[in-house]
Amino acid sequence: MEQRVAALVDFYRRVQTERMQGVPILNLALSVEAVGFRRAETPEDAPEPEHEPVAEGVLITPWFMSLVRLPLALQPHGNRVARKFVRDFGSEGFEFIGAHDDAVGYHETCALFSPMDGFATQAQAVETALASLALVRPELAKEVVKASEPVPARRAFFMARRNGPGATP
Template identity: 70%
Template sequence: MIAPLPSLSPRVDALVAHFERVQAERMQGIPLLNRDLHVEAVDFVWGTPLPEDGRELVAEGVLITPWFMSLLRLPAQAQPHGNRVGRSAVRDFGSERFDFIGAHDPAIGYHETCALFSPMGGFSTQALARETARAALALTRPAPVAAAEPVPARRAFFLGRSTAGVRS
């Protein structure tokens, strides 16, 4: 029997709280801050483990902040930086591969980012930023396969499709 996956919420909540603190403590007065946006983690799921960490689960999604939007990979447990900060590594992300840069903060541990947008001045609303994040994720994650509905024979004839095995 396969063990159930742990909840993503504690790690993703810690990620959001960390970047909210960064905004409040380090980003005040910085001109590139888009005041129409706030920190948000978008559609995080369990993804491909880090090769050097074996089978360690990694949460993958998009992080929106008022100063950047990035694909982000966050190990399930806070990890030391392991001299990987600033290093680039090609990682699987959904069905694609991207260059990620290692980062570390004591509050969340080691994580990896791949920039999508910075600065965020082109986004007039949080909803637009979220829609853009979801569109980026849709390009990397395979869509669920849906069973095709049979086309009635008369309609298939007019659409130029084969009617083999289909009754009208």
């Protein structure tokens, strides 16, 4: 799992240096970082390709923060790029969109923040990523240190995303 997550981080670092230079939404106070990735429990009766083991966590970049589902084995795009899927992530369901790069293979993302101009430091972005994960992984709630400044708007945004557009609470 560590190698797959490292490949994901390396890919987005390359995107930052090769494609994002000079793009106004790039927050130069931030860097690419994977937060809280762990192997997700997959139901045995899940349809293919959902039964494949995945790592789940938050990816922070200087231009977005997203929940990510990364298959533990390199996978082809399988005509899933840009397609939307509702997936369980922790205790909630979220709408993910398929992505692919030859270096990383197929993976799925669910945007939390974009652009990242509301974050002054990397530590603040990591703290927000951990707080977001704690909302869907109750076992993390005890481990997350309370933010030094309140972020109710961010939490409200995150919770509104949980079942995708048009979902009812």
